[in-house]
Amino acid sequence: MTMSTLHTITTHKKYRELLAEWAADNTDDRNQYKSGPPIPDAIVLVAFRTRPPNDGEVELFDAPLDDEETDDEGQVDDAGHDHGLRAKKQPPVTRPVPKIPAQRPPEVFMCGVTARPRRMVVHVPNMTWKGAGLLHKSYPADVCFGPDATNEEVYDQTVKTPGLIELAVQGGVACVIAYGQTSAGKTYSMMGLELAIAQDLFPLLPVDDTGTTQFEVHVTFLELLGNKARDLMRADEVGKNIEIREAETGSVYPALQSTQVESAKELEDIIVRCLGHRRTAQTSRNAKSSRSHAILTILLKNKTPGGAGGEIILVDLAGSERHADSKKHSAARFQETRDNNKSLLALKDCVRAHVSGAALVPFRTSKLTLLLKPIFDRKTSRPETHCRHCARVATYPGRGAQRKYTWVCVTVQGDMLGPMVGVFWS
Numbered sequence: 001m002t003m004s005t006l007h008t009i010t011t012h013k014k015y016r017e018l019l020a021e022w023a024a025d026n027t028d029d030r031n032q033y034k035s036g037p038p039i040p041d042a043i044v045l046v047a048f049r050t051r052p053p054n055d056g057e058v059e060l061f062d063a064p065l066d067d068e069e070t071d072d073e074g075q076v077d078d079a080g081h082d083h084g085l086r087a088k089k090q091p092p093v094t095r096p097v098p099k100i101p102a103q104r105p106p107e108v109f110m111c112g113v114t115a116r117p118r119r120m121v122v123h124v125p126n127m128t129w130k131g132a133g134l135l136h137k138s139y140p141a142d143v144c145f146g147p148d149a150t151n152e153e154v155y156d157q158t159v160k161t162p163g164l165i166e167l168a169v170q171g172g173v174a175c176v177i178a179y180g181q182t183s184a185g186k187t188y189s190m191m192g193l194e195l196a197i198a199q200d201l202f203p204l205l206p207v208d209d210t211g212t213t214q215f216e217v218h219v220t221f222l223e224l225l226g227n228k229a230r231d232l233m234r235a236d237e238v239g240k241n242i243e244i245r246e247a248e249t250g251s252v253y254p255a256l257q258s259t260q261v262e263s264a265k266e267l268e269d270i271i272v273r274c275l276g277h278r279r280t281a282q283t284s285r286n287a288k289s290s291r292s293h294a295i296l297t298i299l300l301k302n303k304t305p306g307g308a309g310g311e312i313i314l315v316d317l318a319g320s321e322r323h324a325d326s327k328k329h330s331a332a333r334f335q336e337t338r339d340n341n342k343s344l345l346a347l348k349d350c351v352r353a354h355v356s357g358a359a360l361v362p363f364r365t366s367k368l369t370l371l372l373k374p375i376f377d378r379k380t381s382r383p384e385t386h387c388r389h390c391a392r393v394a395t396y397p398g399r400g401a402q403r404k405y406t407w408v409c410v411t412v413q414g415d416m417l418g419p420m421v422g423v424f425w426s
């Protein structure tokens with residue numbers, strides 16, 4: 001779905017009517033996730049999220065089509081709510097950005113995608129001999145969040161309920177990956193999850209009789225642009241590329257600075273500081289677009305002799321961009337887009353192989369998938385070991401330790417859901 005198509009959906013009177021009809025027929029528990037529907041205890045949990053429009057987009061969504069009838073009174077529903085779909089005769093650039101009324105129903109202004117319990121519905125314009133129509137494509141998921149969902153609700157359903165922190169404390173590998181098109185809200189969602197994990201982690205660490213915690217918490221934060229990795233922790237050397245090595249034992253060691261943290265506050269400060277070091281650039285869709293993948297690893301080192309340590313890996317992927325998104329890119333930015341898209345494809349291949357139970361997961365295809373080896377390669381597990389190249393203490397869980405992943409697929413426009421969803425159900 002191109003931007004002009006979205007534009008068509010949101011402004012064309014006929015599409016609005018069709019969408020309103022669909023919404024009236026599909027009132028099934030829009031907010032069911034809030035009351036916590038039972039989520040299956042699967043290894044992979046798939047969550048979808050769509051965000052509210054930003055100011056510039058509201059303007060775009062409200063802009064009239066050339067052939068649209070204008071209505072200075074705007075559209076007011078039966079309950080008297082102004083849906084913000086006022087169509088004015090002036091072109092959008094000449095009028096101020098409209099304010100979003102708080103009571104505005106989500107699907108009216110974000111009408112390319114609608115969240116329903118366990119499914120994300122994408123409304124695709126469709127022209128037939130009968131005239132304009134809308135196809136409503138449904139994508140199944142474990143949990144879906146609409147534009148009114150908060151980061152707390154997303155955390156609750158994607159990290160807390162599946163017990164990802166507890167899993168890591170028990171020696172497992174817990175991973176959350178945010179995937180989606182550029183400007184969809186991945187960084188916003190991941191930062192929310194990271195800070196919430198920082199808050200909840202320490203109270204969940206077991207303590208001995210003397211009240212001393214049994215775990216040491218070590219953190220690394222890496223940025224990957226194409227095949228070039230940087231350490232976001234080292235403010236002085238943020239521009240320098242670091243090596244990613246695979247040891248004989250099978251463990252992957254990026255030469256990162258590992259920092260031990262002892263409180264939620266310390267962890268939060270590191271997260272905020274490192275995110276500030278991330279490379280961003282202005283693109284046509286996002287004024288502060290992250291041009292890279294960011295991987296935050298929280299290693300839990302068990303101090304009890306023989307005790308299993310675990311890890312939590314939080315991945316904010318670079319946004320996938322289509323040709324239309326990258327048309328105005330400089331050569332350098334275009335290359336970044338190509339590199340990012342290539343590594344996202346490699347990731348997709350790995351997920352597909354992993355989910356289908358293939359014996360071989362091609363995680364060496366890209367640096368991104370190599371770094372995510374702990375979640376793809378069941379044989380990665382090694383006993384506690386110290387990295388020869390950096391000060392990092394790597395405590396991998398014993399063989400057979402559990403792994404659990406949450407995929408937070410974030411979208412603004414519906415068709416980006418398709419490729420990733422296909423991976424899980426192919």
Ligand SMILES: Nc1ncnc2c1ncn2[C@@H]1O[C@H](COP(=O)(O)OP(=O)(O)OP(=O)(O)O)[C@@H](O)[C@H]1O
Binds near residue numbers: 051180286288320
């Ligand atoms: N759920 C949300 N509620 C309110 N604002 C949001 C939400 N999600 C994202 N935003 C806003 O949308 C804009 C784009 O979000 P963000 O930078 O997280 O996107 P992204 O997917 O990480 O993009 P990119 O891949 O280009 O880095 C930001 O201004 C962010 O504050």
